[in-house]
Amino acid sequence: MKKFIFLILVLGVNIKVFADSPITSTDIYKAYTNMEIVKHAKECGLIAPAEVEFLRDPLKPIDEKIAIINAFGWEVDGKDNANKFSNIAYGKPFDSLDLNSLNGNDLFVLGYLKIMDNYNSINTPLYLINKAAEEDENLKKSFTYNIIKALILGQDLMRTDFCQVWKVTDNVLNDKSLTQDMKQSAVYIIVDYIKGYKEYCK
Template sequence: MNITSKNLLCLAKGLLLLAGISGCAQADSPLTSTDFYTAYQDIEAVQRAAAQKEIDPEILGFLSSPANPIDLKAAVVNALSWDITAAQNARSYRLFLHEFHQAGGEEELLDKLSTDELLCLGYLTALGNYFEPDSALPWLRAAREKNPASLTVSLILALTEAQIAMDTDWCRVWRLGEAVFDDPRLTPDIRPEAVGIVKDYLILYKDYCDPETLPGTRSAEGKDPCENARTQAELNECAARQFRDADEDLVHIYNEIAASLSPGILESLEAEQSAWMQLREAHCDSLASEYEGGSIYPLMYYNCLREMVENRIMELRMQFPD
């Protein structure tokens, strides 16, 4: 039986929930640790959602009204939270939307929903299954496609993608948020205090992007210790560090590009990126195989990976110049 770190994480959290200990989850994930509704406690609907944690006709009416701004709706969903009622909240809202729009299947519903409805359904879906929130992405990405300039939409999508990244890449948790915080094209349709709450949490992961004081990192004076690497061990460590630095750059650039694409183009890019990653591993494994078992093997392997990553960065920049 192949037990992954994700399996273990889900098992541990599940056992804690069964034991009645839910506080730990609030301290360790993007979706459960960003209570930005506290920046909207002057809004009656937010107060109601925070108090009862369940969708009722009044909250449904608030989420459905075109007169209510999108950030207030996001704050209401945030206030409903991720606790035991979250999955039922998502089901209730989905059922309401199906009936309201007289939509048969999910594809038809996806086509009929407004930006606000897509955002609310996607966010509720993510909170309702925050261990595996992938099912929320089609709704949230469709919301971004309808309103690519909305900071609110981009922020909720980034939180959901960051939740998924928690299992594999803690640096990416920060990078996803950073790409939103630093995007001047986004319309600030959410209160700065709310953005600050999200940023204060995600920035905790920035340290996982910072280079350690190891061969291959630049000093405060801007000098590269790899310039003085002489032993095979130092050269190997430098090669590994340089690959990791290049790979972080690639992840950052890829996420920035992905954030600007429509769902259809993004799906194609994701397939292309997955195929490229498989090619990269196969090519570098093959190239370095003749050195396997020797002290030079890590140097050859990581240099190959770095070169392919740098070439991929150039390809992406040429493919998506804007």
């Protein structure tokens, strides 16, 4: 009986991890539902040419791009929006792309699309995010860029150290050198979830 109860508890923890994480539980898009393109992304869940055009436009705000990607949502079985973006933008699947030829914006977009497509696969999204800042130095000073990177890192860290999930995000929140390019209401959404990890820092 004790073994059965223990198994239930372990399964319960695993279910929580899958359903509750930095990537899956930060609904940033909710701060941008005044935008038709964000509402459309939420309704469809799949990227279309209109979203690709917006996401590739260098004049569009970075936080609005993140809101669109966030609105696509996630699924336990995974999604395929990064591949669809690649096919629409470049006429070829993601695996056929020469990543060294992409600009910082597209690398960043693909990185966040990748983690939303499969929140359990960290390496490729993190590589893309880091490479984006190598291609575009301005991203290093962007609050939006850094907070998204922190959420991706947190997604990995939660497997081993809940406290570090809080710390890596808190470091960004307290970095006054960053350009504040995300709606404060979106920041509140992130903090409201991530602060739950602070209690493990004892």
